Amino acid sequence: MNSGEFSIPIIHNTVSIMTPFLLAGIGGLMTELAGMLNIALEGLILIGAFFSVVFAAYTGSLMLGILLGILTTMLFAYIFGAVTLYLKANVFITGLAANLLAGGLTTVLSFYLFGTKGVLRFEGLPSLPVLRIPALHGIPVIGDLLFGHNILVYFGWASVLLAWILIYKTPFGFRLRGTGSNPEAIEAAGLKPGNYQMAGILISGLTCGLAGAILTLNLGAYVPNISSGRGWIALVVIYLGGRTPFGILGASFVFGLAESLSNYAQGYLDIPADFILAFPYIITVTAMVIVSIIKYKTQGDSK
Amino acid sequence: MTPYLKMQNITKVYPANNLKANDTVNLEVFKGEIHALVGENGAGKTTLMNILYGLEQPDSGAIYLNGTEVRIGSPMVAHQHGIGMVHQHFKLIQEFTVAENVVLGMEPLRGKLFFDRRQAEQTVAEVIEENNFHLSPAARISELSVGQMQQVEIVKMLYRRADLLILDEPTSVLTEQEIQRLFKTLRYLAGQGKTIILITHKLGEVKSISDRITVMRKGEVAAVRETAEVDEYELSRLMVGKRIMLDFDKEVGFCSEPILSLQQVTAARKHQDRPLLDNISFSASTCEIVGITGVAGNGLSELEDVISGLMPVSSGTILYNDIDVTHMSAMELRKTGFSYVPTDRLKRGSSLASSIRENMIITNHHDYLTRGGLLDGKRIESHVEELIAGYQIDGRAGMPIGTLSGGNIQKVILARELEKVRDLVLFAEPTWGLDVAGSEFIYQKILDVRKRGAAVILISSNLDEILAIADTVIVLYRGRIVMKRPVRDDAVLSRERIGEYMLGLKDDFSAAIPAGAGGFLERAAEEGGEGYSR
Structure with a gap:
């Protein structure tokens, strides 16, 4: 097997596979920093995936589809946030409810609108525009890494930089981190911690909406439960990335690579398919163990 | 105007x-x-x-x-x-x-x-x-x-x-x-x-x-x-509304058998240059209240954890009635008769969602079992009612303890711990956040325990409290004992004086005196020659 041939599609695929992890991770980071573990990411991605492709099909416009898909996801996130923050429900219960509701809602709507609970195909849906700069495309590895992806991938990268600026360079991010650290200090400063948590949840809605849109618009179809655990892995990505935007970029690359490898290996390697499919999850478990070991080891210093 | x-x-x-x-x-x-x-x-x-x-x-x-x-x-x-x-x-x-x-x-x-x-x-x-x-x-x-x-x-x-x-x-x-x-x-x-x-x-x-x-x-x-x-x-x-007592009657009994003694106890954590507790030696005897004070972060809470068996020591020995308890767990310590009123009364001292009744038997419910091994409701009930009346607790047995005021929560903990005192109680910040009347109630209870002959260790950052009821004062600074004196030595022990030790301005036990051993002895003599125990 020629290693050059091997690496090119893998890196290219890695970049598109990692983007949903990246976007959901960045969104989840915002609530995480505000002191809330957002376990609703999975449901938010699913809502984004379903509505963006459905709206795109109805309006015939990708742009409108993505936009309305994001808005719907943010609305869903708002309801989750309102129940949690204003009605003071337990965030784990509401997060689980949001995930279950997302699964149920998409199935019901799918059946009600299209008469099937199965795969929805949308023929004639334009595919996502791809950034091509042929002159630069030829550069080995870097060409694959940087070019020839659909525009949502670049949104993902932009989100890292934007999140970094937002978190570390603006008063908003400063207060958001303060909220997670000690909400009473925020309150004493005359601010409302709930506002910053809600903002974090809405940003999760935005980024998860985009993450979902990538999944369906790439395919031109909606597959039931298409999020398939990405929201959960995104939670791991947040911790593995040390709760920083660039860390999350690195961590999602690791997971993208794992999934991309397992896709590739299915065709080439003589390993049981079940094991290969489990590969991303094995990585997840391994990563969690490593992270907690590192945390345990460094605990003596941090206190 | x-x-x-x-x-x-x-x-x-x-x-x-x-x-x-x-x-x-x-x-x-x-x-x-x-x-x-x-x-x-x-x-x-x-x-x-x-x-x-x-x-x-x-x-x-x-x-x-x-x-x-x-x-x-x-x-x-x-x-x-x-x-x-x-x-x-x-x-x-x-x-x-x-x-x-x-x-x-x-x-x-x-x-x-x-x-x-x-x-x-x-x-x-x-x-x-x-x-x-x-x-x-x-x-x-x-x-x-x-x-x-x-x-x-x-x-x-x-x-x-x-x-x-x-x-x-x-x-x-x-x-x-x-x-x-x-x-x-x-x-x-x-x-x-x-x-x-x-x-x-x-x-x-x-x-x-x-x-x-x-x-x-x-x-x-x-x-x-x-x-x-x-x-x-x-x-x-x-x-x-009434004249309160600011001076306590501290009659000292004629008993002084050591109950608990710490011998060169050191507790260190990995990756830290300075041990949290550094070569701590002292003992608490019957009828004695040993007051231990210091500024937060200088070893008070670590000492509390070590004595109560919640933190392992790196070296040294702890003897309780001549039994080595250095490596005993909190539960084994309890079985030997140790009573403990912790600093954090909400997290460590009680279970907020549980009732007053449950909190009162949380450490000794094994003593309230029927022959079949179930909790004996009747006996528990009469025991609890007795304590509620005896400690003037403002609440009913079935109420979650979290609904009580801080003072009443502390009374529940006191009732539980003091009812079964054998010969040793550790109080940590017992009056923290309580008002005058509440604090006074607690002081009275502490003095009662001593009168009954128990050894009391009182860890507290409240100097007034230490000076009011302790027999011996120990000051910790950066994990070390820097002062150990009997309180009756009133001429020397003013608040200001102790404050100087708490801030590390003074140190009776400093090994690093530039003048050498002679200077050390001279100084010890000058300070009253007290506490050269190591």
Whole structure:
């Protein structure tokens, strides 16, 4: 097997596979920093995936589809946030409810609108525009890494930089981190911690909406439960990335690579398919163990 | 002269328990004055100040600032009116720097969008300089001492241009020296035209710092006095309604068998140069109260954990009645007869969601089993009822302990721990946050336990408490014992003197005396030759 041939599609695929992890991770980071573990990411991605492709099909416009898909996801996130923050429900219960509701809602709507609970195909849906700069495309590895992806991938990268600026360079991010650290200090400063948590949840809605849109618009179809655990892995990505935007970029690359490898290996390697499919999850478990070991080891210093 | 602040006929009722926290309360404070608001816990001081600071809304009444009526709907509005509050529990973000904490919520901007850190540090440095604080704007809160954290809280208010500062129990966590520094700061600020309201129940401080005093009792104003015109005894009578006992009768019995002794106990954590506890040796004997004090962060809580069996020691031995208990778990220690009233009464001392009944038998429910191995409801019930009556606990057996006041929660814990005392009790910060009457109840119980012949270890950062009831005082500084003296040695043991040890200015046991061993002995002799125990 020629290693050059091997690496090119893998890196290219890695970049598109990692983007949903990246976007959901960045969104989840915002609530995480505000002191809330957002376990609703999975449901938010699913809502984004379903509505963006459905709206795109109805309006015939990708742009409108993505936009309305994001808005719907943010609305869903708002309801989750309102129940949690204003009605003071337990965030784990509401997060689980949001995930279950997302699964149920998409199935019901799918059946009600299209008469099937199965795969929805949308023929004639334009595919996502791809950034091509042929002159630069030829550069080995870097060409694959940087070019020839659909525009949502670049949104993902932009989100890292934007999140970094937002978190570390603006008063908003400063207060958001303060909220997670000690909400009473925020309150004493005359601010409302709930506002910053809600903002974090809405940003999760935005980024998860985009993450979902990538999944369906790439395919031109909606597959039931298409999020398939990405929201959960995104939670791991947040911790593995040390709760920083660039860390999350690195961590999602690791997971993208794992999934991309397992896709590739299915065709080439003589390993049981079940094991290969489990590969991303094995990585997840391994990563969690490593992270907690590192945390345990460094605990003596941090206190 | 119109008062700078006038609160008129403020009434606040909490509907949940129909408690009149404030009943037509009037408060007048003049510009540039340090006004003490005194009263027991539950007298309504904090409610009144929360109303002034916009945290709560009054049911009726009005607030005037400079003669104009103001409505204070939130702390934000209070800030706009120049009212700032320093809470008893600091509201700081540990990971942020001093400057970041100060500007939080009012950040200077660069280009209208970005947080200007440099500007923040510069402005905060100016405020610090103007008011003679000793703080570095770039230091993280987690690196500061408690006294410095309080300074940050005050700087926060000054940065917001507050003219009226409310300080809620500001001295409760400070050492004597830090208190003196705080008072100096407050006098300076008052001299600059700031108006200061001090909530407190420490009468000595009220006398030394305030200009005027408003005394509250049971939601009402009991008296308003010029400070110069009252003494501490009259104040305490006004506060409590009866004359309280400030001196305890400390008769010493004739028994002194060592019960618990620590021998060169050291506790260290990995990756840390300085051990948390460094070569600690002392013993507690029957009929003795050993008071251990120090500034937070110098080993008090670690010592509590080590003695109670919750933290492993790196070296050294702990003997309890000549049995080696160094490596015993908390449960094994309990079985040997050890009683323990922990600092954190809400997390370690009780289970908030469980009832008073359950909390009272949580450590010894094994003694209340039927022959079939089930909990014996009847016996538990009569035991619990007895304790509730005996300790004057304001609550019924089935009530979750979390619904009680701090003082009553502590009584439940005391009832549980003291009923089965054999010969040793560890009290850690037993009166923290309690009012005069509540504290007194606890002191009485501690003295009772000693009278019954038990050894008592009292870990407390409250010097008054240590001086009032302890027989021996030990001061910890940076994990080491720097002083050990009997309290009866009154001439030497003033608050100020102990404060010097707490801050590390003095050390009876320093091995690193430049003059060598001769100097050490000389010094030990000079200091009374006391406690050369190692």
